[in-house]
Amino acid sequence: MLDYNELTVPEATLLQRELQEKVMLAPYKGPLNYIAGADISFNKFSTTVYAGIVLLKFPSLIPVGYSLVKKEVHFPYVPGFLAFREVPALLDAWEQLPLKPDILVVDGHGIAHPRRMGIASHFGVLAQQATIGSAKKKLYGVYEEPGPEKGSVSLLTDRKGQVLGNVLRSKTNVKPIFVSPGHLVDVPDSLRILRQCIQKYRLPEPTRLAHNAVNQFRLGAIPEGWTGMS
DNA sequence: GCGACAG
């Protein structure tokens, strides 16, 4: 693939506009027996990133395996261009997965992005994979604060009213999370599916477990590569 | 010019 490390922000913007035309949003029809979560971890000031994807059975959400990879990145973190830092490493982890999930939940936004091209959409188009973005903070859009009760939701839209995703109160009296479709899924289904991934914590199991995995990996508690669980 | 600003 193209080397993102040498791209300038203007060039990255052009690429986002090109890839954006390939994003497909539609109700999710396929099967849903496996779901996965993707995340990245790194040491502050370091150019080494630790990427990981955790595969879980659905709807039990029991983890069945994970893929972990280490990679060098030079593209800086620039709001709106997160994909250029994390997607390359995530694709490496993706290729190592013996079994691809039906849906991949990415830590970050999908179309809830200035150019509708958040990391979940970016990854989805490149991997031709159905993806959902689950973020802890807003990047773009406007919304009304959902009720304090677990399960409350409100729409996230652009200033013209176009729907970008949902703001979901996954736990009572806890900050909400932002859910948006990445690729090959639509807004209603991305929310419906993500809701089924909430168990005991604020964050959905797929990305929560992926986050734990990449952190342990970075700290040397887990070896690189693919490992089935059971 | 002033805020906002995924990870």
Place this chain on the structure above:
DNA sequence: ATCTTGTCGC
């Protein structure tokens, strides 16, 4: 994102 202890509230 990461670092980092205690503290407040359900």
